[in-house]
Amino acid sequence: MDHSVQNNPLFTSIRQLIEDSKQQVAVAVNATMSMLYWKIGTAINKELKKFEGEKNYGKQIVATLWRHLQSEYGTSFSEKNLRRMMQFADVFPDEKIVVSLIRQLSWTHIIVIIPIENPLKREFYIEMCRLEKWSVRTFRERIQSMLYERTAISKKPEKTIEYDLELLKS
Known part of the structure; x- marks a missing residue:
């Protein structure tokens, strides 16, 4: 790259705008995905509460669900990840707290804090x-x-x- 362009204030300014926008997009995507995972966990937990006395039925629901979701949407929806989503919803039942949390931490950070x-x-x-x-x-x-x-x-x-x-x- 031409060093005269690299040290140019206009180039530097535009480069910073691009980098800032990339960071904002990454934060927005992470927050959206984390909220999706919380909502999925909440929905599954709510459904399983209907069948609390029937332990095996609850396991069957999760097993069926992850197989279908994983085949359609990929490994992000494996059984292990669905269980993490359910645990996330259990540990943080208040949506307002979740909204604040996902602005601060990535999904990977949240996975570390859940246990x-x-x-x-x-x-x-x-x-x-x-x-x-x-x-x-x-x-x-x-x-x-x-x-x-x-x-x-x-x-x-x-x-x-x-x-x-x-x-x-x-």
């Missing part, structure tokens, strides 16, 4: 991820390193820590 059962711990990681703009890899590493637990321990008053240490010694 965390403690709501405070889950909220801590969501907020840290949002503030620090963690990649999914970093996000997983922070969770595996027990950042929440280490942060919680470091916030304890000294007397509580001393008491906990005494319990450990006895």
